[in-house]
Amino acid sequence: MREIKFRGFNKFKNKWIYGYPCDKPNALITEFRFDEKLDEFVCCDANCRQDIFRYEEIEEGTLDQFTGVKDKNRNEIYEGDIVxxxxxxxxxxxxxxxEKFEKRYEKDEVVFANGRFIAGIEYGSNESLALMQELEVIGNIYENPELLEE
Structure with missing residues (x-):
């Protein structure tokens, strides 16, 4: 089973924030506390007066989910990555x-479609990322949109 995790871009810190979505708009939970007495993770104290979570603001529209796949260099691949x-x-x-096989390289954005994470739809690929050959993250649509225009 794949690990469920998320990232979002914080433009003020100019870096990716990793965590979990929450009810606070444009934010990710990056830390939370485990309550030993309740034997569960908690978001506030017993009287709900104090948040226990640590939130990090993220840019609207940059929330991406981890695909569960790593590229040939062992980098995690997220939605919005360009591969x-x-x-x-x-x-x-x-x-x-x-019959001859000819190999060529293409690049595309990673998206969730048809119940799975894929890339290369316009090149006739309908394979899951996990089945693609020589997969490599070369950027993402937020920081490197020009990679898709080349």
Missing amino acids: KFAVFDLSFDSDENV
């Missing part, structure tokens, strides 16, 4: 009467 991957084209060489 480079190998695409294999099958062709038939009639002169040699043989």
Whole structure:
């Protein structure tokens, strides 16, 4: 089973914040306290007077979920990441009467669609990220949108 976790971008700190969504808009919970007496995680004290969570503000629209997949360099892949991957084209060489595979590289944004995390829809890929070949994170849509225009 994959680990469920999230990230969001904090433009004031100019860094990614990792944590969990909460009811506070545009924020992630980055720390919370385990109450030994209740044997559970708590968000406030017994009288709900004090938050126990530590919140970090994030930029609206930057909340991304971890896909459960790591790239060839062992980097975690999140929604919104831009990945480079190998695409294999099958062709038939009639002169040699043989099928040939040609490898090329494409890049695309990681999205959640059809019940799974995928990339490369416009290149005919309908594979889950976990099945893609030579997958590598090269940026993300927030900090490096120009990578998708090249």
